[in-house]
Amino acid sequence: MQELLQSLAPWLSDNAIFTPATLAQYWGGFVNTVQLVFISLVIGLFLAVPLSIGRASPIWIVRKSIWLYTWIFRGTPLLIQLYIAYYGLAFIPGVQDSAIWPLIKDPLYPALLAFLLNTAAYTTEIFYGAIKATPRGELEAARAYGMSPMLAYRRIILPSALRRALPAYGNEVIFMLHASAIASVVTIADLTGVAYNIYSRYYAPFSAFIFVALCYMVLSFSIQGIFRLLEKRMLAHLQPR
Amino acid sequence: MIDFQGYGPRLLEGALLTLELAVLSLLVAVVLGLVTASARLSRLAVLRLPAIIYTVIIRGVPDLVLMLLLFYGAQIGINQITDMIYDRWGWDIFINIDPFVAGVITIGLIFGAYMAETFRGAFLAVDQGQIEAAESFGMSPWLLFRHIRFPLMMRHALPGLGNNWMVLLKTTALVSIIGLSDMVRVAAEATRATHQTFLFMIPVALGYLAITSLSEIGMQWLKKRYNAGFEEAS
Numbered sequence: 001m002q003e004l005l006q007s008l009a010p011w012l013s014d015n016a017i018f019t020p021a022t023l024a025q026y027w028g029g030f031v032n033t034v035q036l037v038f039i040s041l042v043i044g045l046f047l048a049v050p051l052s053i054g055r056a057s058p059i060w061i062v063r064k065s066i067w068l069y070t071w072i073f074r075g076t077p078l079l080i081q082l083y084i085a086y087y088g089l090a091f092i093p094g095v096q097d098s099a100i101w102p103l104i105k106d107p108l109y110p111a112l113l114a115f116l117l118n119t120a121a122y123t124t125e126i127f128y129g130a131i132k133a134t135p136r137g138e139l140e141a142a143r144a145y146g147m148s149p150m151l152a153y154r155r156i157i158l159p160s161a162l163r164r165a166l167p168a169y170g171n172e173v174i175f176m177l178h179a180s181a182i183a184s185v186v187t188i189a190d191l192t193g194v195a196y197n198i199y200s201r202y203y204a205p206f207s208a209f210i211f212v213a214l215c216y217m218v219l220s221f222s223i224q225g226i227f228r229l230l231e232k233r234m235l236a237h238l239q240p241r
Numbered sequence: 242m243i244d245f246q247g248y249g250p251r252l253l254e255g256a257l258l259t260l261e262l263a264v265l266s267l268l269v270a271v272v273l274g275l276v277t278a279s280a281r282l283s284r285l286a287v288l289r290l291p292a293i294i295y296t297v298i299i300r301g302v303p304d305l306v307l308m309l310l311l312f313y314g315a316q317i318g319i320n321q322i323t324d325m326i327y328d329r330w331g332w333d334i335f336i337n338i339d340p341f342v343a344g345v346i347t348i349g350l351i352f353g354a355y356m357a358e359t360f361r362g363a364f365l366a367v368d369q370g371q372i373e374a375a376e377s378f379g380m381s382p383w384l385l386f387r388h389i390r391f392p393l394m395m396r397h398a399l400p401g402l403g404n405n406w407m408v409l410l411k412t413t414a415l416v417s418i419i420g421l422s423d424m425v426r427v428a429a430e431a432t433r434a435t436h437q438t439f440l441f442m443i444p445v446a447l448g449y450l451a452i453t454s455l456s457e458i459g460m461q462w463l464k465k466r467y468n469a470g471f472e473e474a475s
Contacts, residue, residue, distance in 0.1 A: 071450075072446070072450070075407075075449060075450045075453045075454075076411070076446040076449045076450060077411040077412075077413075077414035077415075077425065077449060078411070078414075079414040079415065079417070079418075079425055080414065080425060080428075080442055080445060080446050080449070083425075083428070083429055083432065083438070083442055084438060084439070084442045084443075084446075087429075087432045087433070087436075087438040087442075088438040088439060088442070091432075091436040091437070091438050177303070178302075178303035178304060179303070180303075181303035181304070181305040181306055182305055182415070182418070184305075185418055192303065192305055192306055192309070195306070195309075196309065199309070199313060203317075205309070205310060205313035205314040205317055206310070206314050206317075206318075209306055209309055209310035209313070209314065210310065212306055213298075213301075213302040213306050213307070213310065216301065216302050216303055216306060217298070217301035217302055220300075220301040220302075221301060
């Protein structure tokens with residue numbers, strides 16, 4: 001990356017704002033944003049699969065408690081969840097002397113916690129909707145073969161439900177990317193945070209924010225492209241011939 | 242009773258501001274969405290192209306970045322224009338952008354793009370025969386829109402509209418970042434001052450949940466209204 005920036009230097013010689021130094025900052029912000037979003041999405045995805053199965057469970061207490069979790073996390077702004085994770089953990093009396101303080105002091109971990117719980121809630125509802133849309137005939141066929149519920153979930157319900165959820169999940173990924181911009185509020189130097197710093201240093205809102213908007217657009221369209229490819233492969237059986 | 246340590250009235254004012262902001266931006270978004278959806282369905286490429294560019298850009302960029310760009314950028318842009326006017330004609334104009342107005346315009350602009358997509362799909366779902374019948378009655382385009390196209394379209398648009406409203410409501414929390422004292426900002430200030438996160442954040446979260454639950458009831462009522470004359474599917 002350093003060499004690339006150095007090679008760009010002659011091109012930028014008469015540009016006051018986009019110097020190799022600020023571009024390096026943008027690159028750092030890009031890495032932070034992608035990391036934050038990717039880690040929360042992966043963990044959120046792994047949480048969402050069992051949660052969505054539980055959401056469809058015949059046991060009342062399991063079903064209702066997972067519903068309550070998704071209702072709360074989907075009904076309140078992510079910003080509130082971020083504040084609760086960030087300040088709530090840091091201001092617990094005595095936590096500053098405890099062993100987990102180094103983890104909480106860094107805003108990255110509270111932000112990750114808020115983001116992954118939030119995306120897990122949305123993803124749970126998406127998967128739950130897909131599970132509920134499983135054709136009755138498939139379920140009856142699985143039962144007729146003597147499959148246990150576990151086996152039926154693994155071999156019949158999940159493979160088709162997760163495929164069906166793919167378009168909605170793609171939207172959720174882009175949504176998460178856009179929502180991650182608020183990480184800058186708790187002093188994380190993500191793309192938006194870097195853009196804000198550069199804006200306030202040079203008082204150049206158009207250059208700083210339009211450039212970062214383009215970065216986000218490139219990311220969004222790449223994600224959209226990846227999901228379109230995935231859909232083509234995974235949902236090939238639904239394509240018109 | 243819970244002791245809000247003197248922040249109680251400000252929290253209530255913040256809640257009111259959140260509501261005002263959400264309702265006003267919803268109005269802006271619906272109008273913009275209707276205009277943009279109509280432009281996208283137009284036969285003229287001059288109208289179609291800007292509408293497509295607008296929806297693609299808005300949906301590719303985070304709300305917060307757009308808000309920062311419009312809030313900080315608009316002031317500088319307007320200052321440059323008024324400076325130019327002063328240099329050329331000697332008129333001294335000073336326009337100060339109010340954060341509330343900036344918030345309403347930005348959120349309206351963002352959700353106008355989402356509304357446009359909802360409305361576009363809904364307009365396409367309206368039965369063509371109804372339009373033809375209205376035309377053969379000699380209705381003017383505006384009358385046709387008011388009495389036929391809009392009410393029929395709303396039935397298809399309502400689920401998406403309700404969804405957009407919920408997302409919009411939660412997006413209003415972002416205005417606390419550009420300096421508006423909505424309930425999130427008051428709660429954050431109170432938290433920093435008193436170190437009692439849950440005392441302030443949980444009531445605010447409950448406030449949002451209350452508004453979304455009430456909206457759910459409102460949606461049911463609207464659905465009944467616009468579904469009048471149509472059989473329920475199940």
